[in-house]
Amino acid sequence: MSTDRIITLHGEHELVQRAGHLFVASREEFLVAAADLMTFSAGVNAAFREGKRPHVVPGLTMRKLYTRRALADPESHRRLRRIADSGIEVRISDGPIAREAIIIDRRTAILAGPPVRGVRGYTVVHTPEVVDGLRSLFRATWETATDLADCTAPPPPLTDQARGILRTLAAGHTDETGARLLGVSLRTYRRRVADLMTTLGATSRFQAGLLAQGLLEDGITPADHR
Template identity: 85%
Template sequence: MTFDRIITLHGEDELVQRAGHLFVASREEFLVAAADLMTWSAGVNAAFREGKRPHVVPGLTMRKLYSRRALAEPESLRRLRRIAASGIEVRISDGPITREAIVIDRRTAILAGVPVRGVRTYTVVHTPEVVDGVRSLFRASWETATELADCTASPPPLTGQARDTLRTLAAGHTDETGARLLGVSLRTYRRRVAELMAALGAGSRFQAGLLARGLLDEEAAPAAPAALR
């Protein structure tokens, strides 16, 4: 292993300046794994803009894998749908994304580090054995992930009772407070919350609360169709 096969970059600006050409030069395969849209979007989009090249080109397989955290906010969901509509394959992993990474043409892997004081480090690797390992992990996660369309189908109509429970989730109330506000037992309240989480496809109470806010906002918007019945 030689030093020039592993390079560490600091922040999105340096990522674009020193590795942006790798994104634009992709010809066969471009794989992205991320917890949400924040890790890679700005850097990748900037690189493609500077290279004056569209994301999707003939013959290029482009796949993006996200965790369910990417579905938590309405704007993120809209962006995911636009990505999928452009011809890029998008899937959602039921489990966490343990390593956020990009693999380019089976020759380069870029690994994202955890932000430190708001700045990420990005490790660019050209070592074949490491690139193959990262790509294998991506493929294994991709095979068990769910198509975006199957994750974002409209939920079935919800009752007024369900709407009230959504409001307590959106407000961030504890189970005890939510049960008291709705005048039901703690056990009944928790059952209703579990049913709503399943209907929304939420992997956590926090995510369910974010999704609930989005649904209630859509319901309140004058021009939007009611999301809840």
């Protein structure tokens, strides 16, 4: 569908080809709201590269708002830190984002639709009332979101061995018993326990055992423990 005020695009390639110039032309405000880094990052980066322009320019306010899904793994957190270090403001919302969108200079909004067979649809809107409404939604969510600097990086995913140690801690086994049950040397077991205590934030074996028991009862792993 295409009108003077609404254009529908299919896939990131078409987004960059037909709307990339809007990204590069931004002068006052560039707002991004997305569930995670997969929605817009590739297309936005490609547009700026093709336009041979840096993301941050004098006088341009750039804000990126994501949900906790963007902190799902250490690499995503590192990417967000690089974005923030470049001068872009980044915040994380604890709740869902009403609409994944890019809002440019208060005049244009680009809405992302859900993937269909792996391809997203994007709707470019120039209708002032729609753009103003989306910008108001963005601002309301931004005000209650947490600055990236205050968000803890997720620990790396647990291995099967680490989960086994988690169970031995929860059961209160001695190091000798835990090592025998897991089929590792006592020295290796103790080193793995020390690593896991750091992940749990525990200062003693007793505390680690209590934390491990609680996590297992809740059906989560330390990677989910924030």
